[in-house]
Amino acid sequence: MLAALGLLLPLAGWLAVTLIGTVDKVFLPGPTDVARRVASWFSDEDLVSDVRISFYRVVAGWALSALIALPLGLFIGTYRAVQALLEPLTDFIRYMPAVAFIPLVMLWIGIDEGAKIGIIFIGTFFQMVLMVAEDVRRVPMAQIEAAQTMGATRGEIIEKVIVPSCKPALLDTLRITMGWAWTYLVVAELVAANSGLGYAIIKAQRFLQTDKIFAGIILIGAIGLLVDQTFRLIHRVAFPWMHSRA
């Protein structure tokens, strides 16, 4: 209820400001202009395929980084030696701006789909590794020691205690980094793209189509919200024990 209000109130404010008419539409198009633009984008310019290609790039870049970050983070979080070896490097790289890697990515990967996925990967991977490692380290020591006193081997502790214990936190990490992956979309589609939501925003900027910029941003926001809610739903279904307090 409050959540709906929190979304509707800014919308009403936006509508009010544009209806008064003191602001030029080039600077601030009204909600109706943006809605009309979304409709024409859908009917005349193939909005669906823009959404589909952007969605593919984001998910591919994010999934690739998850594929490597999850096991790597697990090792960093579990073994002191691996942490000492890899964490400083990861910390160092994650402060480097992903945007600045664009020329290198173009040089190494080229300018096709791989490059866009590569940018999103660079933007999310290094943060993700550290977050996964932190999730693993947050597993209560008593849970691990209890398993040790029950005779669990190192492998059993990882498989039967650490992984199930940090799974909910890992899903949250994946949810949060998915959000970051979407914010890197526009950057990724700077690289010789000719399709996608990010590309559409960049192109609209060139033609001063403010309503289309708004439409693109709002669409990305809406998709993000939808993905986020899906993750939360999965969380509730997959971890009933976290959501069933007495």
Place this chain on the structure above:
Amino acid sequence: MTATSTASVIACRHVWKIFGSAAASVTALQDVSLEVLDGEFVTLVGASGCGKSTLLRTIAGLETHSAGEIEVDGEPVAGPGVDRAMVFQNYSLYPWLTVMGNIKFTRELAAHTRDRTSADVEAALGRAETLLRVMGLTAVARAYPNQLSGGMQQRVAIARALMSRPRILLMDEPFGALDAQTREVMHDLILHVSELEGCTVVFVTHDVEEAIYLGRRVVLMAPRPGRIDSLYEVPLPGRRTQDMKNESAFLRLKTQILERIRATSGIKTDLELLQKLSRRG
């Protein structure tokens, strides 16, 4: 049941534990020697920092000792083992497993399932059911730990520890986070269960009354450096009842131990300092 047996199950001889190194080192255990007899219920009590938890964790094999020997059943301790189960103060249950899942967790581990036959599986199931009944958990067998009160959670932790019939039960302030009424119930429960199971119990607490009520012997430890200060035989019959807490023998021992803790903890000097400061002010 095994009070007549005099074989010692746990033998600590001149055990030292030093944390850190060189200038920044802390002596957590200084030359600790302690024998625990088969079937005995021993309580370790003392001011904070006296090393009682460290001693317990060293016996469990969760900490290594710096010098000396620790033997369990004549075998030197070289890490955790299934003969020594441990109950922690809290956060040791697996919240993603139900009560029954937690109790049967050991059945997931290779250490408990080698040479498994269907008879073993059946025996284990029966064992889990028995523990549920004994610990009063039958009604909540399918509940998750975070749906239970603190007292019920500790019942699950004890049942899980007992699942593989350990010879020794090590308890590290298991009731420290419970309210007074729940504690009393747990005291009678753990006395009953340890007698039923015939296991040897080493129980760490900072509560002197708890230490006397539960223990046949109370081991008093002192801090800086952590060491054993004195040992007390509890002059009460084997089967304890709550009204014994008002008996003069109980109260005398309680006063004696409390005074000794005050004398060794450094609290007294703090009090003197406080008085001196307040006089000046």
